[in-house]
Amino acid sequence: MMASEAIKTGGWSIFFMIGLFMAFGTFMLGDSWYAYFFILALLFIWTLYTVYVCERFVLYMRSFVILCIVGFTLPACVVAYGLVTDVGFEVDVYNILVGGVPAVVVILSYVWVVNTKPVFQPFEFEGNRVQTRQYVKVKPGMNYNTPLIGGITTLAASLFLAWAGLLTGGFVSMFIMAGASLFIIFFGRHVIRGLRILRIQEKNMSVPYTFMQIDEIREARSRWWLVRIFKWVASRSKSTRA
DSSP: HHHHHHHHHHHHHHHHHHHHHHHHHHHSSSSSSHHHHHHHHHHHHHHHHHHOOOOHHHHHHHHHHHHHHHHHHHHHHHHHHHHHHHOOOHHHHHHHHTTTTTHHHHHHHHHHHTTOOOOSSOEEEEEEEEEEEEGGOOOOHHHHHHHHHHHHHHHHHHHHHHHHHHHHHHHHHHHHHHHHHHHHHHHHHHHHHHHHHHHHTTTOOSSOEEETTTTHHHHHHSSHHHHHHHHHHHHHHHHOOO
């Protein structure tokens, strides 16, 4: 897969995956859809930036990894909060604390991994251009299947809730989603550590790290219809001011 297509597919796959799992978590709460659409709007804006504008390798890759983790952790917290509320705790502070347990476990795991000494360098360089080494790359097909996997998982979780009951199904769903976040951290531990090193090195550089195929990415972006719309709007805005 070309680098430009990988960027587009990866970014939008994460957007749809998080949207699906957040919808499942919001379903558990029942009456907080306004928060769902607000977060989804922020995520949509960030996806537009990373896919169509961003040329910083470290920023894009860190966003990709963190959003993957958040995509599972956030609904796990929402489900945990909903379960505690249904049990009947009358103090909201207890509900919030218990609801944050999955996030605390995931954050501690991430902090431990990111501060552990890397075993090898998962990236290769050419000046300020970077790319992941071939043997640590994610298979291209996985990017295309992410929204499908997210949709199937969300549907299966909803059916399981209806079959097993809200309480039992909620506990199982919470553990599965929190476990998925931990799996992503463990599976991507070398990339996470490598990105931390790149971010530290980048602070002392005159130009940030960019993609190895940045020329091809720029050329492809110039052909995408959404980029053309942005440029047209920007040109119209300049002409109006003039």
